[in-house]
Amino acid sequence: MKVLYFAWLRDKAGVAEEEVSPPADVRTVAELARWLASRSAGHAEALGDLAVVRCAVDQDYAQPEDPVAGAAEVAFFPPVTGGQEP
Amino acid sequence: MIRVQAEDFDIGAELEALTRGRPGVGGLASFVGLVREVSGGGSISAMTLEHYPGMTERQLERIEAEARARWPLDEVLIIHRHGRLEPGQRIVLCATTSAHRQAAFEACMFLVDWLKTKAPFWKLEASQEGARWVESRAADDDAAARWRRR
Numbered sequence: 001m002k003v004l005y006f007a008w009l010r011d012k013a014g015v016a017e018e019e020v021s022p023p024a025d026v027r028t029v030a031e032l033a034r035w036l037a038s039r040s041a042g043h044a045e046a047l048g049d050l051a052v053v054r055c056a057v058d059q060d061y062a063q064p065e066d067p068v069a070g071a072a073e074v075a076f077f078p079p080v081t082g083g084q085e086p
Numbered sequence: 087m088i089r090v091q092a093e094d095f096d097i098g099a100e101l102e103a104l105t106r107g108r109p110g111v112g113g114l115a116s117f118v119g120l121v122r123e124v125s126g127g128g129s130i131s132a133m134t135l136e137h138y139p140g141m142t143e144r145q146l147e148r149i150e151a152e153a154r155a156r157w158p159l160d161e162v163l164i165i166h167r168h169g170r171l172e173p174g175q176r177i178v179l180c181a182t183t184s185a186h187r188q189a190a191f192e193a194c195m196f197l198v199d200w201l202k203t204k205a206p207f208w209k210l211e212a213s214q215e216g217a218r219w220v221e222s223r224a225a226d227d228d229a230a231a232r233w234r235r236r
Contacts, residue, residue, distance in 0.1 A: 004138070006136060006138060006206070006208060007136055007208035007210070007219050008219045052221075056138070056141055056206070059138075059140055059141035059144050059145075060141075060144075061204075075138060075141070077138070077206065077208065078208060078219065078221070078222070079221075079222040080203065080204065080205060080206055080207055080208065080222065081207065081208055081209045081219075081220040081221070081222045
């Protein structure tokens with residue numbers, strides 16, 4: 001599957017996009033985040049505190065417990081900060 | 087209609103196009119969001135809006151459909167810019183047209199509120215102290231609660 005990182009998660013992970021093949025026991029968004037965090041120190045820093053991370057599976061917002069099996073694209077990013085003045 | 091673009095837009099031309107040849111339209115409501123110089127107590131020189139191409143359009147189209155389901159709208163227009171923007175520059179235009187003003191006003195406000203919390207955009211602000219990603223405290227808290235619910 002393709003994994004995308006945005007904003008400061010990309011800065012920390014050191015990569016904007018990567019193709020990964022997680023093992024079969026990675027079933028949910030949270031499990032995928034934990035598995036990705038083990039790939040490098042930068043990944044660990046980006047995904048170390050899941051409280052400030054949000055996710056989309058195939059371009060729809062996803063919850064930590066949502067499945068990732070069969071997903072083509074999973075993205076991790078900070079909470080959105082809007083595009084217009086508050 | 088959804089457009090996500092780096093280029094600026096012409097407010098007058100965009101609003102004119104929404105109502106041209108539409109005699110059934112009685113009202114047009116619009117909102118224009120601008121880059122504000124003061125942010126979080128400091129002053130910014132510029133900001134860069136990053137977005138998630140593909141997902142942004144998909145989410146904006148979804149919320150346009152939601153607004154159309156809730157209010158009797160003739161047209162919906164959302165133009166959202168990305169890339170580097172300076173204080174005073176336009177970021178977003180949201181406009182709605184309807185037979186009557188109430189639907190246009192309410193739908194426009196609904197769309198702008200939704201944009202703020204759901205559209206996948208992130209702000210990188212540049213100031214004299216350097217660049218920093220803007221954090222969303224309330225959103226952080228929501229996210230924290232979600233991730234803990236396991």
